[in-house]
Amino acid sequence: MARTPAEHAEWLTRTIEAPLEPELPIVDPHHHLWTHVEPAYLLDELLADTGAGHNVTDTVFIECGWGWDRSAADPVMIPVPETAAVAELARRSDALRAERGGGARIAAIVGHADLRHGADAGRALDALAAAGDGRFVGIRHATAWDADPAIPNHRTDPAPGLMDDPTWRAGFAQLARRELTYDNWLYHPQLPELTRLARDFPDTQLICDHLGGPLGVRSNAGRRDEVHATARASLAELARCENVALKLGGIGMTIMGDGWHRADRPPSSEQLAAAWGPFFRFCIDAFGPQRCMFESNFPVDRESCSYTVLWNAFKRIAAGAGASDSDKTELFSGTARRVYGLDRTTPEVPA
Numbered sequence: 001m002a003r004t005p006a007e008h009a010e011w012l013t014r015t016i017e018a019p020l021e022p023e024l025p026i027v028d029p030h031h032h033l034w035t036h037v038e039p040a041y042l043l044d045e046l047l048a049d050t051g052a053g054h055n056v057t058d059t060v061f062i063e064c065g066w067g068w069d070r071s072a073a074d075p076v077m078i079p080v081p082e083t084a085a086v087a088e089l090a091r092r093s094d095a096l097r098a099e100r101g102g103g104a105r106i107a108a109i110v111g112h113a114d115l116r117h118g119a120d121a122g123r124a125l126d127a128l129a130a131a132g133d134g135r136f137v138g139i140r141h142a143t144a145w146d147a148d149p150a151i152p153n154h155r156t157d158p159a160p161g162l163m164d165d166p167t168w169r170a171g172f173a174q175l176a177r178r179e180l181t182y183d184n185w186l187y188h189p190q191l192p193e194l195t196r197l198a199r200d201f202p203d204t205q206l207i208c209d210h211l212g213g214p215l216g217v218r219s220n221a222g223r224r225d226e227v228h229a230t231a232r233a234s235l236a237e238l239a240r241c242e243n244v245a246l247k248l249g250g251i252g253m254t255i256m257g258d259g260w261h262r263a264d265r266p267p268s269s270e271q272l273a274a275a276w277g278p279f280f281r282f283c284i285d286a287f288g289p290q291r292c293m294f295e296s297n298f299p300v301d302r303e304s305c306s307y308t309v310l311w312n313a314f315k316r317i318a319a320g321a322g323a324s325d326s327d328k329t330e331l332f333s334g335t336a337r338r339v340y341g342l343d344r345t346t347p348e349v350p351a
Contacts, residue, residue, distance in 0.1 A: 005039040012306045014265035019053035019308055020315045024328065026056045028104065029336035030209065030247055030295035032064040033086060041299040043093050047103030049298060049307035056311075057333070058107035060340055061086050062183060062209075063140050065112075065155055076117050080127045083111040087133035107342045108137045110183055114156070115141050115171030122174040129178070137340050138181030140209075146187050150218040151255075154185065163193040172197070176204045181340060187213040188227065191234035198241035205339060206243055210250025210297065211235075211283060216257015224257065232282055239286040245339045246287045248294045248317075248331070251276050252301025252310065260304035267305055269312035273320065276313075281321045289323065289330035293339070 003011060028050065033042055050056035067082045090106035097103045109132050113124035129136050143162045144154040162168055163184075175182055182204055184194055191212050198206050214231040216224060238244055250256065251272060258275060260267045267275075284292050294314040298307055305313075318328050337343060 008302075012266055012302070015268055015305070015309060017269055017309050017312050020269075020312045022053055023055055024315070025333045026054055026311065027058045027060070027107075027293075027333040027336040027342065028056050028296045028298075029060040029293050029340065030062050030249060031059050031298045032062060032066070032300065033089060034064050034066040036066055037064075043089055043096060045299065046106075047093065047096060047100060049296075050104035051100065051102030052308050054308065054311045056104040058337075058342055059104045060108045060110060060137075060336065060342075061090075061106055062110045063112040068112075076114070076120055076124045077127055079112040079114070080124065080131055083109050083128045083136055084131035087131060087135055090135055091133065107135065108340045109135045110138050110140050110181065110340075111136060112141060112156075113139045113171070115168045116162075116165075118167040118170040119174060121171035122177075125174055125178055125180060138175070138183065138205075140183035140185065142183075142185035142209075143190060143193070144186050144213065146189065146215070148219040151187070151215065151220075161193065163190075163197045169197075169200075172201065172204070176201060181205045181207060183207045183209055185209040185213065187215050188231040188234065191231065191238055194244075195234070195238045195241060198238065198244050202241075202243050204243060205245070206241075207245045207247060207339060208238065209247045209295075210253070211246070211248060211279065212238070213250075213255075214279070215255060217255055221257055228279055232279075232286075235283060236286050239291075242291075244287075245291045245293065245335060246283055248280055248283060248292055248314070249297045249310075250295070250301065251313075252297065252304035254303055258304070266309065269309050269316055272305065272310070272313035273316035277317045277320050280317045284321055284323075284327075284331070289327040290335060290338075292331055293335040294318075294331055 067085045068078050069081050072078050086109050111128045113121045115121050142154040143158045145158045212235050214227050220227050
């Protein structure tokens with residue numbers, strides 16, 4: 001039976017850990033803000049998580065369909081209000097952080113533009129840039145789709161083979177002209193499509209979210225070794241594209257198939273690291289630390305563990321991979337700063 005938000009909050013307290021390596025700087029390159037999902041996750045929650053003991057200095061907001069104007073007369077402009085709302089929260093957060101003495105800066109915004117509008121998507125990109133108050137750096141148009149009807153497709157209702165569609169690609173071509181990044185959330189069988197896209201658009205910075213989406217539910221349940229082998233082969237090919245970075249995270253999502261959310265208590269960081277360490281280490285070896293970045297995917301990954309426990313798991317994984325100090329800098333902050341150009345976004349307001 002599903003827990004209420006209050007019950008889930010209590011459940012998370014059953015596994016408490018002190019932050020490991022609390023001085024290590026972290027840029028969290030993947031979080032959401034919303035009120036359209038229960039419970040809401042806004043500045044209070046974000047600052048509480050990022051200020052709970054790990055040294056999270058900056059974050060990157062990733063679109064989540066929050067506040068879209070689905071009644072807009074111009075459908076190209078439907079997602080723009082989300083970026084405007086997050087830019088306003090980012091401005092407010094600077095003052096709140098100074099007042100509270102903790103929490104991370106919302107340094108960048110990744111919005112959404114529907115690339116199915118073709119070249120006309122460029123109008124949305126320009127509107128997003130205007131709404132982003134200097135923080136807008138790119139978009140995510142997720143393409144997560146699977147042939148198994150029991151697996152939920154992304155809320156943007158993608159069609160199979162979307163990344164190969166000529167009209168969609170005409171919209172995608174608008175990104176490089178504006179030096180914008182492209183995030184993609186997809187499922188592991190779709191990784192070859194992403195590889196084709198990366199090869200055909202070498203001047204666009206692509207980011208593959210959540211380890212390339214290795215599925216662990218429905219028709220993929222109980223097939224972890226097979227799924228991971230398939231995903232590894234596809235990721236190895238994707239890693240040959242120098243314009244692709246990989247986000248290491250998403251392991252708290254129920255769709256990954258671990259079932260942490262059904263246990264009597266949340267997993268420890270040791271359990272998370274043991275379950276996912278080998279796959280993470282493969283990814284780091286394939287892409288290199290300079291193209292990998294740990295991500296929280298909060299509050300989605302809150303389904304399975306707390307923010308503190310999750311980043312402890314990442315630190316354990318990095319240690320298990322034999323990461324040097326310079327490697328850890330890349331994995332926890334450097335790659336995200338470089339890929340999203342955080343040094344070019346709005347500078348921090350002095351306290």
